Amino acid sequence: MRHSKLLFLAAILFCCQLAWSQAKTITGKVSDAKTGTGISGVSVLLKGSRTGTVTNADGTYSLSVPSPSSILIFSSVGFETVEYDAGSSLINVSMVAESSKSLDEVVVVGFGTKIKRDVTGNIARVKGSEIANTPVPQFTQALQGRAAGVFVEANNGKVGEGVKVRIRGAGSLSASNSPLYVVDGIPIAEGGVGINPLADINFNDVETFDILKDASAAAIYGSRAANGVVLITTKKGKSGKTAVNVNAQYGSNKPTGHREFLNAAQYVELLREAAINSDIIDGIDPLDPDQYEDSWLEYVENKMTSISGWSDWRNLETNTNWERQAYNNSARTKIIDISAQGGSEKTKFYASGSYSDQDGILIGNKFQRMSGRLNLEHDASDRLKIGMNMGLSRTYANRVAADNGFQTPLQLVALAPITPVRDLDGNLYDDPVTTYYNGLVELESVRRSSIAFRNLGNIFLNYKLIKNLYFRTEFGLDIQNQTDDYYAGPASLTGSGINGYGSSDWYKSVNYNTNNYFNYHTTLQQIHDIDATLGMSYQKYSSENVSVAGQDFPTDDLSRLASAGQITSGSSSVTESAFLSYFLRTNYKYNNKYLLSLSGRIDGSSRFGRLSRYGFFPSASVGWVISEEDFLAGAGAISFLKLRASWGITGNAEGFGNFAQLGLWGSAKYNATSGLVPTQLANPDLKWEKSEQTDIGIDFGLFNNRLTGEIDYYVRNTRDLIYNVPVPGTSGFANQTVNVGSMQNKGVEFVLNSSNINARDFKWNTSFNLAYNKNKITKLDGTQTLIPGNDGRYLNSLMVGQAIGIFYGPKYAGVDPLTGDALWFESDGKTTTNEYNSAGNFIVGNPNPDWIGGLTNTLSYKGIELSFLFQGVFGNQIQNGAGAFMSTGADWWDNQTIDQLQRWRNPGDITNVPQARFNYSNGTGASSRYTENGSYVRLKTVTLGYYLPATVIKKLKLSSARVYISGVNLATFTKYTGWDPEVNTDYRASNRNQGGDFYAAPQIRSVTFGLNLGF
């Protein structure tokens, strides 16, 4: 018995030993590789089992594992999943934020999500964290250079104003070419006149931007997806300790470029020379005192005396640099963002508040935004989830006049350098002492403010009906409210002669939307993966405008319309439209190898004619994950390889108004009584523009996915372009809106992401994108093949077989060395002529770039991180529409660009700048003389940051702290001699009118210092 007791003891001991060796407890802390702070809520799972735990608020965990040979998997949303051998009892894990390029990340598709690995369409993703804290007002600008095939171009450097976005080129002649923006499921409103609805969004609240580029990805948005779709998903809370983040930035703004103009001495010399040359043409020698009277020289010298004000031009007493006067030398950027997120297992929240205040580089230009957001999610039961996303914002903009207005600050460069800014009493000189209106008067006598409120939110409900079947309903509301107040005092151009002019415009837009859909997902026999979505959506837009204007104000202090002596006009108007849609999508995956996706959407819209109210937008795509095939298994370098192909039809229903399909009569006034007149001919067949796109692509991952990439080739044919076709005027109408033209875009896109170095302390990642697009008009109205566009300043034309807005006009042939005459080529392309009207027309430029690209490098060493983005645009040309004013050899009083010093002076001179002739226009007609290469490469953003060491932040009782310096547009490499090659002058920017420069403000170069604290 005693023996047996011993044996029992031994057995117990043995068992204990066994138990001890099996139930090993591992503890440790999971922290963020970047910041060193603990991450809460990380799932720690024993591989191949259900054993696991989650980390505590400070990132620590403790887990019993049965054997030391087991493997632990650490995973958390937003971080790359890592595996560790459970060999040691203390495992501290440092997790790297998931790069946006991971194949396992979940991308947002319309009405659902999908794992990147399984995507068969083309979706470019930019994570909010990549562009967070970029000191630009609009997210579109922050996206520049980040995604392949997404062309972003700000019209000019005015803050908070128009930015052109083209995904895979322009598809339309007269309707919209902008993508559809969808925020948390709601397509947002396009906005009214002078309203930029995208500037209202604080992009620090954005988790991801998913850009649906090909038809199969976008077709689920049907008649509005032809220009691509940008899905914006705002941040969601995570359960665990509430994390508060505070970000503050402060910096200064300067222009990116500068255009050199003549100084006083050069100006006087040029003007006198030009006048003498013109006199010689008239057969007069103005230097002969007898012939001086009534000569051009006398006229010019007298005028110079008058425009010199109090000073004497003969002694060059004044030398004003007017360009400098146009800039705000103390332009600042101030940004404060506070966000908090957290919650329980059942209820999670994200809340933020932000204030951003950016001065433009032009005097009087400013943009401010205050915004707040609250996103909530609550699991009411294990079946029911409800939530809301709510964003509020107020923006305030001080605008400046459009580029073609004398009031716009940069037109100051036209003023003569011999003119003083102010008289001896300190008052601004104005016309007639200044040769044109002195735009500085605007700063003192004009108020132009625009205040917009935006409420963009939705509520949703997600219900699990039965196993694998979910129902989701969303209701979204997007309300905009904007007031524009304008007052121009009697001293200003607009207010002069009428004792001041004032206007007030009020705009309200309400857009509501509901999406209701079922989603079913199941896996059969572990190899058939089926996912289906079926639903509907309804959206209604309405907008209202009220405006009133008056004149004759008692004093500049009483600038509201209540004080106007006369109300000169008043109006109100309303417009509405609606979309009703049904959609279905099915995805099928076989054995992780073969992918098939089909989708269809039926879209009906009030904008379409009665006979074509509903359209069907199908798409199909297939994928083959070759790397899952046996023959590639174990093929060393190749870790992932997928071929995909897609086809689909999308539509474009934006940009031709809400009622273009109806035969309409509008009001008229005669003898102070109302009347009715016909305004529009009906077209009951009017419908969306139809875009058919085919995309073939390869996704690959090499070296254990350290190098991943995508290559895509696409062809996008757009038909039924909306066009106002001329009809016989004898009908009583001039034209009718019909679907007639067609256009093509073809291109290639390359994306490469590489983890170059991935050592413990030093990491270096590179991502690169490059895209080529060729745009071609294939049909206009069926009879015309050319709509020439030479309007005296620009040459943007529409030509079948060429890209939209191509420059078509006279080709400059330089200067006749014998006479100094400007020459152009005649239509034979060889003979030259000095007669502008005899010049032939040629394609002399193209405003659409061939190639666009971006290159991002991120390097981190311990707590230091450096990230920089180069962005480039290649193969486009720019037409300086102001060339005939600023580079004309003193044809008139405008100050001239410095290249005019190279002018022809004596027979035999070889130069490209013709002889200066005052008022006898020598070479001023719009031609390739003013066309320049617009290619550029730009150091778009640079951020250098430092995470304070964990020891320091612990002392400061913070969870993280980072200081950084961030620069935007720090360097630009270009041959363009103007201010900035990123330009599309605002007053004429349209589908066709692109690539024009006209006193457009250069982009903003800003340097900001920032501090980022986590609590």
Added chain:
Amino acid sequence: MRSYLIIAALSLTIISCGKKLDILPQQNVEESVVLSTDESVKKVLNGAYEALSSTDLYGGNMLMYSELLGANGELRWAGTFNQPREVYNKAMLTTNSFITASWLSAYNVINICNNILSATDVVVAADRDRVKGEALFIRGAMYFELVKLFARPYSAGNVGSNPGVPIILTPTRSIGEANYVARSSVQATYDQIIKDLTDAEGLLPTGSGTRAQKAAAAAMLSRVYLQTANYAGARDAANRGIGYGGFTLTQPYAKAFNSGRTAAADPASTLPEGVFQVVVTAQDGGNSMHTYWSITLYGARSGDVAIEQKHLDLYAANDARRALFYTGTGNSLTNATIRTGKWKFIYSSLSIIRLAELYLTRAEANLRLGTSVGATPLEDINQTRVKHGGLTPLLTVDLNAILLERKLELAHEGHSIHDAKRLKQSIALGAETFAFDANQLVLPIPQREINASKNVIVQNEGYQ
């Protein structure tokens, strides 16, 4: 089971009603609504007047083309706009945007009239004839202006084969083959005009004011007959126009125009002599005769049309009508450039037909026919001579005296080229001379119209 009921119920939410897509505009109405009631048809008629008062038409340019074409060294275009300069130079491009706009606007008015005429059934019986008459008057007047400007003159003969203008008598609802209409002959166009105006005269009431009435229709008819050298028709129509009453020759002469007002801001009023006039107020209507013929001081441009001394020399030194001319440019009255005072102010009306014209037409026709219908030519010519010119009455009269009186009395009111053409007078421009039937004195059919009609509409000679 409960789950499936929920699914079925939720499925209903995704089925929605397509009627939500029937959204109509709120600033415009559909054509079916417009012509459905008495009230709305009358509003369309008001719209016809509004369209007629466009600066492309009776709001000025139609008058200006005639004066610039017929300038004959008595006035010149000195402004910067190319489009009127081309007209003045008799070198019009087929793309001239003013001419294109006038063509389109005239047919817009015609289409509005055709709409009204298609819907007179819904107009209350008491007003039906008046509404119909006004629409016919406006349509007839537009065809008359078009054929005078865009076709070879009636006096050039070959009226049965020379192309007039396309005649459209039904409202446009959509564009189809029927909308590609070729030009009718000059004769056919005149036949239509005479029919419209004769019908209008029969339907319209008598009266005065700013709407068309019997006298306006008769007066327009007298112009038409005069163009076709049907002097008996012209005489009788003018005589009827005078006989309907409602208008008086003004004194002083300036009262026949806006210049009779003491200031630009005078309250709007109708012109007492205006048999037909189009209204300009601060809220509606335009006056391009003011824009180009007046000066900055009176709210116009700096002064684009300058009157030559040659014209002034035609007046007797003591003719009160000569005193209506003034000198000035821009904001200054000291500059020596001569301006006509007829278009000095913008408000309240543009005189299209004045009573004075009827006396002069009746005088000319009576004289040519050797008759004295209504009054003797001498009595008629002394009406304007005495009341407007402040001159002593003539004791004898011949055709030249009547034509000179007509020229001076109606100067710069849009008669120049039309009178020159019917009288077969040539027009000088510098060293050049253009015969009355020269191609250059006919406006080109706008190029956009040739293109849009797929060449169904043929271009005028000299512009091909």
